[in-house]
Each structure stands twice: as structure tokens, then as C-alpha cells.
Amino acid sequence: MRRIALFDLDGTLVDSVPDLNAALDRLMAARGLPGFDRAAVTGMVGDGVRALVERALAARGQPFDPAALVSFTADYTAHATDATRPFPGIPEALDALAARGWRLAVCTNKPVAAARVLLETLGLSARLDAIGGGDSFPVRKPDPGHVLGTLAAAGGVPEAAVMVGDHHNDVAAAAAAGLPCVFVTWGYGPPAMADGCPLAHAPAELPDLLDSMLPARVAGGG
Numbered sequence: 001m002r003r004i005a006l007f008d009l010d011g012t013l014v015d016s017v018p019d020l021n022a023a024l025d026r027l028m029a030a031r032g033l034p035g036f037d038r039a040a041v042t043g044m045v046g047d048g049v050r051a052l053v054e055r056a057l058a059a060r061g062q063p064f065d066p067a068a069l070v071s072f073t074a075d076y077t078a079h080a081t082d083a084t085r086p087f088p089g090i091p092e093a094l095d096a097l098a099a100r101g102w103r104l105a106v107c108t109n110k111p112v113a114a115a116r117v118l119l120e121t122l123g124l125s126a127r128l129d130a131i132g133g134g135d136s137f138p139v140r141k142p143d144p145g146h147v148l149g150t151l152a153a154a155g156g157v158p159e160a161a162v163m164v165g166d167h168h169n170d171v172a173a174a175a176a177a178g179l180p181c182v183f184v185t186w187g188y189g190p191p192a193m194a195d196g197c198p199l200a201h202a203p204a205e206l207p208d209l210l211d212s213m214l215p216a217r218v219a220g221g222g
């Protein structure tokens with residue numbers, strides 16, 4: 001069984017806050033409301049697009065509005081890579097992991113359509129065996145079903161997999177699914193969210209760290 005590294009997307013592989021911020025600001029402007037700074041948007045990301053829109057409206061004293069979610073999702077999906085880029089060193093780290101025999105997949109709370117567009121446009125999708133979005137399964141992170149569903153789609157099993165993420169949803173979903181987790185410190189979640197998981201401070205640390213957590217011989221080769 002080849003080892004699989006399951007990556008979170010926002011805040012782990014890519015810095016997506018600039019485009020989320022811009023799309024939220026357009027949504028707010030259309031309603032005559034002020035926009036947000038980066039820190040405010042960073043704190044709202046992690047629980048999927050509905051929670052993001054709900055939090056943004058609540059921050060401006062507005063109730064949740066399904067029409068806002070529909071227009072935000074369409075607008076964001078069309079602009080998901082205006083400014084969003086992989087964090088420096090991510091493409092190289094993914095290549096290094098693949099060269100060491102790791103299969104790669106993405107497990108994100110972002111809607112799968114936006115995740116696919118983003119990963120394809122940024123040239124990352126060819127490396128991936130599966131993309132599990134926030135709407136791909138009946139549940140999403142922190143529910144372990146999202147991790148296990150993505151893993152199954154990639155042809156993997158929990159005993160030969162590691163989750164890599166930047167949010168307590170990633171840590172909690174991995175733990176409940178029985179996977180070890182690496183917490184990356186370049187993302188959007190504060191280090192307290194790591195909850196004892198090993199930390200990665202730069203993408204270049206990932207190949208050795210993942211190999212040390214799940215040596216190829218333990219996973220049964222590759």
C-alpha cells in the first residue's frame with residue numbers, strides 16, 4: 001500500500017485569503033457595507049464557504065442570506081486565482097514527496113468546484129489522486145468522514161496516510177479518522193490549534209517529517 005499525504009488547501013497549499021477577501025468585499029459593497037482587512041478574513045476561514053459568508057454578514061450586523069451565498073460562491077469561483085498562489089516551496093515539496101513514493105490528495109472545506117479550478121489553474125492538480133471538497137460528501141471536516149472519503153477516493157487507508165493542515169478542523173478530523181497529522185505554521189490557524197501535532201515551519205520540512213512519521217517500510221513499501 002503506497003503512502004498517501006492528504007493536504008488541506010486554504011492556508012496549507014495556497015494562500016487564498018486575498019481572493020476570498022476581495023470577493024467578500026465585492027459582496028459587501030453590493031450591499032452598501034464596508035469590506036474587511038486580511039486579519040479579519042483569515043479568522044473567518046476554515047469552516048467552508050457558508051460559514052465564511054455567514055460570519056462576514058454577522059460582522060456587519062446582517063442575518064444570513066442564501067442569495068448572498070449563491071452570488072459569493074459564483075463570484076469567488078470565477079476569481080479564485082486572481083491573486084491566490086501556492087505558498088513558496090509547496091510545488092517543490094509535493095514533487096519531493098511524490099519522488100519518495102507518496103501519493104497526494106487534497107481534503108478541503110472549500111467547495112470542490114472552486115478547489116478544482118484553483119488547483120488546475122495553479123498547476124497543482126496533476127499531482128493529485130483525489131480532491132475531496134466541502135460539498136463532496138454529506139459531511140466535512142472536522143467530521144472524519146470527509147478525510148476517510150477522500151482517502152478512499154485516492155485508493156488509500158488510514159494506516160498508510162498522514163494529514164497535513166493549518167486548522168483545528170484538520171487536526172480533529174485526522175484524529176477522529178485515525179490518521180497522524182502535521183500542523184503547518186505558515187497558514188491561518190494559530191499554533192495552539194496544533195493540539196500536540198508535529199509542526200512544520202516551512203514546506204521544505206515536509207518530506208523528511210512525513211517520512212519520519214510513516215516510514216515506507218511500515219506502510220508496506222513505496
Ligand SMILES: O=C(O)COP(=O)(O)O
Pocket residue numbers: 008009010011044045046047048049052107108109110111134167
Ligand atoms: O473553505 C474553508 O473555509 C477552508 O478551506 P480548507 O479546508 O482548505 O482550509
Ligand SMILES: [Mg+2]
Pocket residue numbers: 008009010011012046165166167187
Ligand atoms: Mg486550511
